[in-house]
Amino acid sequence: MPSFWLLKCESDVYSIHDLARDGRTGWDGVRNYQVRNFMRDAMRPGDFGVFYRSNAEPPGAVGVLKVVRAGVADPTQFDPNSDYHDPKSDPKAPTWLMCEVEFVEAFPKVLPLERMRGDPGLSEMLILKRGNRLSITPLTESEFSRIGELGRGQAQPRTPTVIASKPKR
């Protein structure tokens, strides 16, 4: 039984189109202990994730990815030229982990954060809670599938919209 995740990335750093092009990438640069522990203790190959873009106009969900490896040592911590270099980290016991993900799909257009905020099925989603800044958060299966429906534009309206028109004479 897979788990489901929402992975945030600033869109000018790495986009869903970059992932579509690369096919597979290391989700590196995580420097938060809680998120590291998610990747170490709970994330497993075969899990699915929503790719979420932050610091973008509009912010929102842009596609789906699949976890192929989890809890892998993040090489950027040992790279003195990287913004994520951590000189205190011991190569024999790396402080920071990453996961590897592969492209699954890009939504035809971004599903804006604002749209997700308005959806009753997503009201408990952590990303919508005030002050939540974790770059990876768990999703329930129903949140994951709802985001997929909305993102693909296949969601049924809750109340059928009838366009009233005057009969032509």
Place this chain on the structure above:
DNA sequence: GCCAACGTTGGC
């Protein structure tokens, strides 16, 4: 560019 929220750091 503002600012609320949160994590981290470091003096004591």
Place this chain on the structure above:
DNA sequence: GCCAACGTTGGC
């Protein structure tokens, strides 16, 4: 181990 100061995130 407390907690003030500081840095970062990220929506708006």
